[in-house]
Structures are given as C-alpha cells and as structure tokens.
Amino acid sequence: DTGVSQDPRHKITKRGQNVTFRCDPISEHNRLYWYRQTLGQGPEFLTYFQNEAQLEKSRLLSDRFSAERPKGSFSTLEIQRTEQGDSAMYLCASSFGQATNEKLFFGSGTQLSVL
Amino acid sequence: AQSVTQLGSHVSVSEGALVLLRCNYSSSVPPYLFWYVQYPNQGLQLLLKYTTGATLVKGINGFEAEFKKSETSFHLTKPSAHMSDAAEYFCAVSEGSGGSNYKLTFGKGTLLTVNP
Numbered sequence: 001d002t003g004v005s006q007d008p009r010h011k012i013t014k015r016g017q018n019v020t021f022r023c024d025p026i027s028e029h030n031r032l033y034w035y036r037q038t039l040g041q042g043p044e045f046l047t048y049f050q051n052e053a054q055l056e057k058s059r060l061l062s063d064r065f066s067a068e069r070p071k072g073s074f075s076t077l078e079i080q081r082t083e084q085g086d087s088a089m090y091l092c093a094s095s096f097g098q099a100t101n102e103k104l105f106f107g108s109g110t111q112l113s114v115l
Numbered sequence: 116a117q118s119v120t121q122l123g124s125h126v127s128v129s130e131g132a133l134v135l136l137r138c139n140y141s142s143s144v145p146p147y148l149f150w151y152v153q154y155p156n157q158g159l160q161l162l163l164k165y166t167t168g169a170t171l172v173k174g175i176n177g178f179e180a181e182f183k184k185s186e187t188s189f190h191l192t193k194p195s196a197h198m199s200d201a202a203e204y205f206c207a208v209s210e211g212s213g214g215s216n217y218k219l220t221f222g223k224g225t226l227l228t229v230n231p
Binding site for chain 1: 119124151156157158159160161164205207217218219220221222223224
C-alpha cells in the first residue's frame, strides 16, 4: 500500500492560465474522489468516479473544471482560465468496494495559488 | 441536505488532560458519521466511524466517539492527551445506506493544541 499520490504538491499560476493536477489512487481501489479545501474550511466534495465512470459532480465544479479517470486508474483534474477564487488545496481520495462505509484514503493534496 | 458544525475552531489542552472535540450534525436521513485527523503536510486519516450498531465507537490512538441521535451529536473524546495528538480534526457526515453514502460533508475543523 503506497498510498494515494498527488502531483504536483504545489502549483503557482497566473490568472487565466490552465492547470492540471494528477492523482494516483491505491492500485486496487475502484472509487476515486476529488475534494477542495480552502483556508479555514473543511474539504468540500467536487466529484466522484467509480472505475472510469464519473457518477456525480458537485455544483461547485463549474464548466471550467473537468475531471477524467481513463481506464479507471489515475485521475486528472483540469482547471481552465483559472481565477483567484480557485486558490485552494485540491484533495484526492480513493476507496475500494461497493460497501456503503468503506474507508477513504486521502492524498496530501495539491496546493494551488492563483496570482 | 446535510451539514456539520464543529464547536470551537481551536481547542487547547494540557498533556494528560481530557480531550473533547464537539460535533453536531444535521441530516434528513440516517447518517454515517466520521472523524478524520490531519497532521501537517499529510493527508486526512480516518480516526473512527459510526454506521450502525453500537453507538460508542472506538478508533485509533485511544480516541472514541458516541453517536447521540437525540442530540444530533458525535463528540470525539480521549481520556489523556498526548503531545502527538496535536493536529486538526474534522467531523464528517454522509448519507447512510440507500443514500449518497460516498459523499462526505465536512465540518470546518478543530485545531487541537497540546501543551506540555
């Protein structure tokens, strides 16, 4: 169990630029989640994949955001035309199984700063 | 819709003292409840969870929490604080069986400081 890996750890970008983050879940995990955490707040749900299918997207995920999970393995989260309000920690988590109470394993996150 | 309220954004205790972190939730369906801990520069780690059954739940590192439906609470306790417990703690709720149980709603977190 190598844990959930996220890359990069930190990203600084200028407003209007596009950014892409990567998440590598624990290898046998079929569920993958993206959350966003801003300063002083708890994580907020963004989207959820079961295998390669994106099953739910939060209203927080505007049209500028897109997430993919090709082949049900790693996932990418892209933000187009970044805005200062996008500055946050982006967290990825994964879990295994169909059970309703399986444990989520979180990565250390990607800290995005939009200047 | 679900929500979580954590009373106290910052709690400070002395080493060896009781730790009590408060969490109240709102849910229109029977909830699943969780406590996660976040150490600096690390990912969130599950401490304990309540789904069904026994309302007193024991977790890792000596922590426990009790689900009280009548009070809509899920407070986290530890009898004796250790310096290594210093971290940020998040309470979370999800819809239980039959609902969107994969989606967690988190509280704002409580930063625990342990003084020597």
